[in-house]
Amino acid sequence: MSIPEEIRDDDPLLQQAVGMLKKAGHRVTQPRVAILKILIHKKAPIKIEDIHNRVKKHNCDLATVYRCIAAFERIGIVRRCFFPDGSSLFEFVVGREHHHHIICTCCQKVENIDVCVVDGLERLVHNRGYRNVSHMLEFFGVCEECSRGKPDEN
């Protein structure tokens, strides 16, 4: 299997993710590296199916994508995001600042929001006795291009 995408083998983010894989006791296989490169290259949440579309030409099965992503999520290399319709996307998080998204409910474009006013609330949750606290925050709306020409319903 040849390796797709423009991310090089010595890419620091890739190296870091590979290190996490190894530390977790996993093997660094070609499908995993290929999927990691796709995740790193796409600087936004991506669908399982989209990942598969880019690796299947290299003989990587859909089941393998599911299994790899599940492992990445467990290790903390990716995190799961949600579309308002309930479908899941996955985003590479290693070495990236914590942030949130604005998702257009019309064209599904994803933008980042760098401000996070929520971190403080995690302490509140911690104080309620919760451990391993995390949060997910997504904004949904209709982006400018999509609402152009349409009546503003809000």
Place this chain on the structure above:
Amino acid sequence: MSIPEEIRDDDPLLQQAVGMLKKAGHRVTQPRVAILKILIHKKAPIKIEDIHNRVKKHNCDLATVYRCIAAFERIGIVRRCFFPDGSSLFEFVVGREHHHHIICTCCQKVENIDVCVVDGLERLVHNRGYRNVSHMLEFFGVCEECSRGKPDEN
């Protein structure tokens, strides 16, 4: 079909939801009323399957539950919430304050957080040109009971 749950027909929240149904041009059927009562009675997000388990004895089909919930969501009677594993829950929102949840990733217990520091950010999103802006924020963690006896990993 007899009507389940402890919610009475003259319950104000039920009345309000029924009004929204009618205003949206939908009919007030027995399955819909039964599902609404279950949603109102359960003061937390609930799974489609759980709803079905409580109405199927009254002859309400799973497909009907899906169709009703989809209609309720469109009208704004319920909203979709997410579990960290990607599954969807639905919560009755009519007449209830905007709030968020703490979900135990272990026992899946759901608690409410009444503070919402996020509303202000919606303006920011609006200023970026987005319309019909909404957001979803969920906290995940391991609750006190679940982590008791286990080492604190965080």
Place this chain on the structure above:
DNA sequence: GTGGATGCAAAGAATTTGCAACCAA
């Protein structure tokens, strides 16, 4: 009476699993 809603069954998506072959360590 009439069109929207339902039950049933079947189709379609999304995700998981079993297992022999494979390959990273």
Place this chain on the structure above:
DNA sequence: TTGGTTGCAAATTCTTTGCATCCAC
């Protein structure tokens, strides 16, 4: 060499759809 991984196929689970019947209005 050897056990973790993969590809393939099949099984599950989740969700949607078609259609005749039903019932809210």
